[in-house]
Amino acid sequence: MSDSSIAFIGGGNMAHSLVGGMIASGRKPTSIWVADPFVDQLDNHRHRHGVNVTQENTEAAANADVIVLAVKPQILRDAAAQIASIVQERKPLMLSIAAGLREPDISRWLGGDVPVVRAMPNTPALIRCGATVLYANPSVTGQQKALAEEIMGAVGLCLWVDEEEHMDAVTATSGSGPAYFFHMMECMQAAAEDLGLPADVARQLVLQTALGAARMASEGEDEPGTLREKVTSPGGTTAAALEVLGQEDLAGVIKKALTAARDRSRTLSDEFGKD
Numbered sequence: 001m002s003d004s005s006i007a008f009i010g011g012g013n014m015a016h017s018l019v020g021g022m023i024a025s026g027r028k029p030t031s032i033w034v035a036d037p038f039v040d041q042l043d044n045h046r047h048r049h050g051v052n053v054t055q056e057n058t059e060a061a062a063n064a065d066v067i068v069l070a071v072k073p074q075i076l077r078d079a080a081a082q083i084a085s086i087v088q089e090r091k092p093l094m095l096s097i098a099a100g101l102r103e104p105d106i107s108r109w110l111g112g113d114v115p116v117v118r119a120m121p122n123t124p125a126l127i128r129c130g131a132t133v134l135y136a137n138p139s140v141t142g143q144q145k146a147l148a149e150e151i152m153g154a155v156g157l158c159l160w161v162d163e164e165e166h167m168d169a170v171t172a173t174s175g176s177g178p179a180y181f182f183h184m185m186e187c188m189q190a191a192a193e194d195l196g197l198p199a200d201v202a203r204q205l206v207l208q209t210a211l212g213a214a215r216m217a218s219e220g221e222d223e224p225g226t227l228r229e230k231v232t233s234p235g236g237t238t239a240a241a242l243e244v245l246g247q248e249d250l251a252g253v254i255k256k257a258l259t260a261a262r263d264r265s266r267t268l269s270d271e272f273g274k275d
Protein backbone atom coordinates (compact mmCIF):
# COMPACT_ATOMS: atom_id res chain seq x y z
CA MET A 1 0.00 0.00 0.00
CA SER A 2 1.56 3.34 -1.08
CA ASP A 3 1.63 6.29 1.33
CA SER A 4 -0.35 8.53 -1.02
CA SER A 5 -2.97 10.75 0.62
CA ILE A 6 -6.62 10.50 -0.43
CA ALA A 7 -9.38 13.08 -0.02
CA PHE A 8 -13.06 12.20 -0.34
CA ILE A 9 -15.34 15.04 -1.41
CA GLY A 10 -18.64 13.71 -0.03
CA GLY A 11 -18.80 11.33 2.92
CA GLY A 12 -21.99 9.37 2.22
CA ASN A 13 -22.78 5.68 1.70
CA MET A 14 -20.22 4.95 -0.97
CA ALA A 15 -17.46 6.90 0.80
CA HIS A 16 -18.15 4.84 3.96
CA SER A 17 -17.85 1.61 1.98
CA LEU A 18 -14.60 2.67 0.28
CA VAL A 19 -12.98 4.19 3.37
CA GLY A 20 -13.92 1.16 5.51
CA GLY A 21 -12.60 -1.24 2.88
CA MET A 22 -9.34 0.70 2.40
CA ILE A 23 -8.62 0.76 6.12
CA ALA A 24 -9.41 -2.96 6.40
CA SER A 25 -6.87 -3.52 3.63
CA GLY A 26 -4.11 -1.77 5.58
CA ARG A 27 -4.28 1.89 4.57
CA LYS A 28 -3.49 4.30 7.42
CA PRO A 29 -6.59 6.27 8.53
CA THR A 30 -4.38 9.39 8.80
CA SER A 31 -3.75 9.23 5.03
CA ILE A 32 -7.48 9.79 4.38
CA TRP A 33 -9.47 13.05 4.53
CA VAL A 34 -13.26 13.19 4.24
CA ALA A 35 -15.12 16.44 3.48
CA ASP A 36 -18.88 16.75 3.89
CA PRO A 37 -21.13 19.67 4.88
CA PHE A 38 -22.94 17.52 7.47
CA VAL A 39 -21.30 17.25 10.88
CA ASP A 40 -23.13 13.99 11.72
CA GLN A 41 -21.70 12.39 8.61
CA LEU A 42 -18.20 13.53 9.58
CA ASP A 43 -18.57 12.34 13.19
CA ASN A 44 -19.58 8.97 11.84
CA HIS A 45 -16.42 8.79 9.70
CA ARG A 46 -14.20 9.92 12.58
CA HIS A 47 -15.67 7.40 15.03
CA ARG A 48 -15.99 4.45 12.65
CA HIS A 49 -12.80 4.89 10.67
CA GLY A 50 -10.57 7.34 12.57
CA VAL A 51 -9.91 9.45 9.46
CA ASN A 52 -9.38 13.23 9.18
CA VAL A 53 -12.60 15.14 8.58
CA THR A 54 -13.57 18.65 7.55
CA GLN A 55 -16.58 20.62 6.35
CA GLU A 56 -14.36 22.41 3.82
CA ASN A 57 -13.76 20.64 0.52
CA THR A 58 -10.71 22.84 -0.06
CA GLU A 59 -9.09 21.74 3.22
CA ALA A 60 -9.48 18.05 2.31
CA ALA A 61 -8.23 18.61 -1.23
CA ALA A 62 -5.29 20.88 -0.35
CA ASN A 63 -2.55 18.24 -0.08
CA ALA A 64 -4.16 15.13 -1.56
CA ASP A 65 -2.49 12.97 -4.19
CA VAL A 66 -5.90 11.54 -5.11
CA ILE A 67 -9.24 13.31 -4.81
CA VAL A 68 -12.32 11.08 -4.90
CA LEU A 69 -15.45 12.89 -6.07
CA ALA A 70 -18.11 11.05 -4.04
CA VAL A 71 -21.07 13.42 -4.16
CA LYS A 72 -24.38 12.88 -5.96
CA PRO A 73 -24.24 13.63 -9.71
CA GLN A 74 -26.50 16.68 -9.18
CA ILE A 75 -23.91 18.24 -6.82
CA LEU A 76 -20.69 17.36 -8.58
CA ARG A 77 -20.43 20.44 -10.75
CA ASP A 78 -20.60 22.80 -7.73
CA ALA A 79 -18.25 20.65 -5.64
CA ALA A 80 -15.76 20.57 -8.54
CA ALA A 81 -15.91 24.35 -8.90
CA GLN A 82 -14.99 24.75 -5.22
CA ILE A 83 -11.72 22.83 -5.62
CA ALA A 84 -10.87 23.69 -9.25
CA SER A 85 -8.10 26.18 -8.42
CA ILE A 86 -6.37 23.68 -6.09
CA VAL A 87 -6.67 21.00 -8.76
CA GLN A 88 -5.19 23.29 -11.42
CA GLU A 89 -2.24 24.17 -9.17
CA ARG A 90 -1.26 20.62 -8.26
CA LYS A 91 -2.98 18.33 -10.82
CA PRO A 92 -3.71 15.46 -8.40
CA LEU A 93 -5.44 12.35 -9.72
CA MET A 94 -9.19 12.95 -9.80
CA LEU A 95 -11.29 9.84 -9.24
CA SER A 96 -14.99 10.37 -9.92
CA ILE A 97 -17.39 7.69 -8.70
CA ALA A 98 -20.50 9.61 -9.82
CA ALA A 99 -22.96 7.62 -11.90
CA GLY A 100 -23.50 8.87 -15.42
CA LEU A 101 -21.36 12.00 -15.46
CA ARG A 102 -18.88 11.97 -18.32
CA GLU A 103 -15.17 12.62 -18.07
CA PRO A 104 -15.11 15.64 -20.47
CA ASP A 105 -17.73 17.42 -18.30
CA ILE A 106 -15.85 16.61 -15.07
CA SER A 107 -12.53 17.78 -16.57
CA ARG A 108 -14.11 21.01 -17.79
CA TRP A 109 -15.66 21.75 -14.38
CA LEU A 110 -12.21 21.29 -12.84
CA GLY A 111 -10.66 23.85 -15.22
CA GLY A 112 -9.59 21.49 -18.04
CA ASP A 113 -6.53 19.32 -18.76
CA VAL A 114 -6.85 17.29 -15.54
CA PRO A 115 -6.05 13.60 -14.98
CA VAL A 116 -9.49 12.06 -14.43
CA VAL A 117 -10.33 8.43 -13.77
CA ARG A 118 -13.99 7.54 -13.75
CA ALA A 119 -14.67 4.69 -11.35
CA MET A 120 -17.85 2.71 -10.79
CA PRO A 121 -17.50 0.83 -7.48
CA ASN A 122 -20.22 -0.86 -5.44
CA THR A 123 -21.07 -1.00 -1.74
CA PRO A 124 -19.60 -4.47 -1.00
CA ALA A 125 -16.28 -2.58 -1.11
CA LEU A 126 -16.94 -2.16 2.63
CA ILE A 127 -16.13 -5.84 3.17
CA ARG A 128 -13.44 -5.84 0.47
CA CYS A 129 -15.75 -7.76 -1.84
CA GLY A 130 -16.49 -4.86 -4.19
CA ALA A 131 -16.43 -4.76 -7.98
CA THR A 132 -15.05 -1.62 -9.61
CA VAL A 133 -14.56 -0.64 -13.22
CA LEU A 134 -12.15 2.19 -14.14
CA TYR A 135 -11.85 4.41 -17.20
CA ALA A 136 -8.95 6.87 -17.59
CA ASN A 137 -8.73 10.01 -19.74
CA PRO A 138 -5.53 10.62 -21.75
CA SER A 139 -4.06 12.96 -19.08
CA VAL A 140 -3.76 10.11 -16.57
CA THR A 141 -0.14 8.89 -16.30
CA GLY A 142 0.85 5.24 -15.97
CA GLN A 143 1.80 5.89 -12.35
CA GLN A 144 -1.62 7.41 -11.64
CA LYS A 145 -3.34 4.45 -13.31
CA ALA A 146 -1.39 2.14 -11.02
CA LEU A 147 -2.41 4.28 -8.03
CA ALA A 148 -6.11 4.19 -9.00
CA GLU A 149 -5.90 0.43 -9.41
CA GLU A 150 -4.12 0.05 -6.07
CA ILE A 151 -6.83 2.06 -4.29
CA MET A 152 -9.82 0.35 -5.85
CA GLY A 153 -8.14 -3.07 -6.07
CA ALA A 154 -7.71 -2.98 -2.28
CA VAL A 155 -11.47 -3.24 -1.86
CA GLY A 156 -12.23 -5.96 -4.40
CA LEU A 157 -12.19 -6.83 -8.09
CA CYS A 158 -10.90 -4.00 -10.29
CA LEU A 159 -11.18 -3.94 -14.09
CA TRP A 160 -10.46 -1.31 -16.77
CA VAL A 161 -12.48 -0.39 -19.84
CA ASP A 162 -11.05 1.56 -22.78
CA GLU A 163 -14.37 3.02 -23.91
CA GLU A 164 -16.14 5.42 -21.59
CA GLU A 165 -19.49 4.42 -23.12
CA HIS A 166 -19.25 1.06 -21.30
CA MET A 167 -19.53 2.82 -17.93
CA ASP A 168 -23.33 3.10 -18.32
CA ALA A 169 -23.72 -0.69 -18.69
CA VAL A 170 -21.21 -1.24 -15.87
CA THR A 171 -23.31 1.00 -13.60
CA ALA A 172 -26.42 -1.00 -14.51
CA THR A 173 -24.66 -4.30 -13.83
CA SER A 174 -22.33 -4.01 -10.83
CA GLY A 175 -22.90 -0.46 -9.52
CA SER A 176 -26.60 -1.01 -8.93
CA GLY A 177 -26.25 -4.80 -8.90
CA PRO A 178 -26.03 -5.35 -5.12
CA ALA A 179 -29.53 -3.85 -4.82
CA TYR A 180 -30.96 -6.48 -7.19
CA PHE A 181 -29.52 -9.32 -5.13
CA PHE A 182 -30.66 -7.69 -1.87
CA HIS A 183 -34.15 -7.37 -3.34
CA MET A 184 -34.11 -11.03 -4.35
CA MET A 185 -33.23 -11.87 -0.74
CA GLU A 186 -36.11 -9.70 0.54
CA CYS A 187 -38.54 -11.41 -1.87
CA MET A 188 -37.37 -14.92 -0.99
CA GLN A 189 -37.53 -14.23 2.73
CA ALA A 190 -41.07 -12.84 2.45
CA ALA A 191 -42.17 -15.84 0.35
CA ALA A 192 -40.63 -18.32 2.81
CA GLU A 193 -42.46 -16.60 5.67
CA ASP A 194 -45.71 -16.80 3.67
CA LEU A 195 -45.09 -20.54 3.40
CA GLY A 196 -45.09 -20.66 7.20
CA LEU A 197 -41.40 -20.52 8.18
CA PRO A 198 -40.50 -18.46 11.25
CA ALA A 199 -38.94 -15.12 10.21
CA ASP A 200 -35.51 -15.84 11.73
CA VAL A 201 -35.35 -19.27 10.06
CA ALA A 202 -36.41 -17.80 6.70
CA ARG A 203 -33.81 -15.04 7.01
CA GLN A 204 -30.93 -17.36 7.90
CA LEU A 205 -31.80 -19.83 5.15
CA VAL A 206 -32.06 -17.14 2.47
CA LEU A 207 -28.79 -15.41 3.42
CA GLN A 208 -26.79 -18.64 3.70
CA THR A 209 -28.24 -19.91 0.42
CA ALA A 210 -27.29 -16.66 -1.35
CA LEU A 211 -23.78 -16.82 0.10
CA GLY A 212 -23.36 -20.50 -0.78
CA ALA A 213 -24.61 -20.02 -4.34
CA ALA A 214 -22.38 -16.95 -4.92
CA ARG A 215 -19.33 -18.75 -3.56
CA MET A 216 -19.95 -21.88 -5.65
CA ALA A 217 -20.42 -19.79 -8.79
CA SER A 218 -17.30 -17.67 -8.20
CA GLU A 219 -14.95 -20.25 -6.67
CA GLY A 220 -15.78 -23.44 -8.58
CA GLU A 221 -15.21 -24.63 -12.14
CA ASP A 222 -18.84 -24.78 -13.23
CA GLU A 223 -20.76 -21.96 -14.92
CA PRO A 224 -23.97 -20.79 -13.17
CA GLY A 225 -26.10 -22.62 -15.76
CA THR A 226 -24.39 -25.93 -14.99
CA LEU A 227 -24.74 -25.34 -11.25
CA ARG A 228 -28.44 -24.62 -11.76
CA GLU A 229 -28.87 -27.88 -13.69
CA LYS A 230 -27.17 -29.80 -10.87
CA VAL A 231 -29.81 -28.54 -8.40
CA THR A 232 -32.68 -29.35 -10.74
CA SER A 233 -33.94 -32.94 -10.61
CA PRO A 234 -36.22 -33.84 -13.54
CA GLY A 235 -39.83 -33.54 -12.40
CA GLY A 236 -38.67 -32.28 -9.00
CA THR A 237 -39.21 -29.21 -6.82
CA THR A 238 -36.62 -26.91 -8.43
CA ALA A 239 -38.04 -27.66 -11.90
CA ALA A 240 -41.47 -26.64 -10.63
CA ALA A 241 -40.10 -23.31 -9.37
CA LEU A 242 -37.98 -22.62 -12.47
CA GLU A 243 -40.97 -23.29 -14.70
CA VAL A 244 -42.82 -20.45 -12.96
CA LEU A 245 -39.81 -18.14 -13.32
CA GLY A 246 -39.70 -18.98 -17.04
CA GLN A 247 -43.45 -18.43 -17.50
CA GLU A 248 -43.12 -15.06 -15.78
CA ASP A 249 -40.11 -14.27 -18.02
CA LEU A 250 -37.64 -13.50 -15.25
CA ALA A 251 -34.84 -13.23 -17.85
CA GLY A 252 -36.84 -10.62 -19.76
CA VAL A 253 -37.64 -8.70 -16.58
CA ILE A 254 -33.96 -8.62 -15.58
CA LYS A 255 -32.96 -7.45 -19.05
CA LYS A 256 -35.55 -4.67 -18.86
CA ALA A 257 -34.32 -3.64 -15.41
CA LEU A 258 -30.66 -3.42 -16.47
CA THR A 259 -31.63 -1.54 -19.61
CA ALA A 260 -33.59 0.98 -17.51
CA ALA A 261 -30.54 1.47 -15.24
CA ARG A 262 -28.23 1.86 -18.27
CA ASP A 263 -30.60 4.40 -19.84
CA ARG A 264 -30.89 6.34 -16.56
CA SER A 265 -27.09 6.52 -16.39
CA ARG A 266 -27.10 8.02 -19.88
CA THR A 267 -29.77 10.59 -19.07
CA LEU A 268 -28.01 11.58 -15.82
CA SER A 269 -25.11 12.84 -17.91
CA ASP A 270 -27.46 14.71 -20.25
CA GLU A 271 -29.31 16.27 -17.29
CA PHE A 272 -26.37 17.24 -15.12
CA GLY A 273 -23.44 17.32 -17.53
CA LYS A 274 -24.40 20.48 -19.36
CA ASP A 275 -22.42 23.72 -19.01
Ligand SMILES: NC(=O)c1ccc[n+]([C@@H]2O[C@H](COP(=O)([O-])OP(=O)(O)OC[C@H]3O[C@@H](n4cnc5c(N)ncnc54)[C@H](O)[C@@H]3O)[C@@H](O)[C@H]2O)c1
Binds near residue numbers: 041078
Ligand atom coordinates in the same frame (compact mmCIF):
# COMPACT_ATOMS: atom_id res chain seq x y z
N1 LIG B 1 -24.35 4.05 -3.23
C1 LIG B 1 -23.90 3.26 -4.20
O1 LIG B 1 -24.16 2.05 -4.23
C2 LIG B 1 -23.02 3.83 -5.29
C3 LIG B 1 -22.29 2.95 -6.12
C4 LIG B 1 -21.45 3.49 -7.09
C5 LIG B 1 -21.38 4.85 -7.29
N2 LIG B 1 -22.12 5.68 -6.51
C6 LIG B 1 -22.00 7.14 -6.74
O2 LIG B 1 -21.38 7.66 -5.59
C7 LIG B 1 -21.81 9.01 -5.39
C8 LIG B 1 -22.26 9.15 -3.95
O3 LIG B 1 -23.35 8.27 -3.72
P1 LIG B 1 -23.78 7.89 -2.25
O4 LIG B 1 -24.73 6.76 -2.37
O5 LIG B 1 -22.58 7.76 -1.40
O6 LIG B 1 -24.59 9.22 -1.87
P2 LIG B 1 -24.84 9.85 -0.43
O7 LIG B 1 -25.97 10.80 -0.57
O8 LIG B 1 -24.90 8.78 0.59
O9 LIG B 1 -23.48 10.69 -0.17
C9 LIG B 1 -23.23 11.94 -0.75
C10 LIG B 1 -22.61 12.82 0.33
O10 LIG B 1 -22.23 14.06 -0.26
C11 LIG B 1 -22.42 15.07 0.72
N3 LIG B 1 -22.44 16.38 0.06
C12 LIG B 1 -23.51 17.07 -0.40
N4 LIG B 1 -23.09 18.24 -0.94
C13 LIG B 1 -21.73 18.27 -0.82
C14 LIG B 1 -20.73 19.20 -1.20
N5 LIG B 1 -21.01 20.34 -1.83
N6 LIG B 1 -19.45 18.89 -0.93
C15 LIG B 1 -19.11 17.74 -0.28
N7 LIG B 1 -20.02 16.82 0.08
C16 LIG B 1 -21.32 17.08 -0.19
C17 LIG B 1 -23.72 14.68 1.39
O11 LIG B 1 -23.86 15.29 2.66
C18 LIG B 1 -23.58 13.15 1.48
O12 LIG B 1 -23.01 12.75 2.72
C19 LIG B 1 -22.93 9.27 -6.39
O13 LIG B 1 -22.45 10.09 -7.43
C20 LIG B 1 -23.31 7.90 -6.91
O14 LIG B 1 -23.72 7.93 -8.25
C21 LIG B 1 -22.92 5.21 -5.50
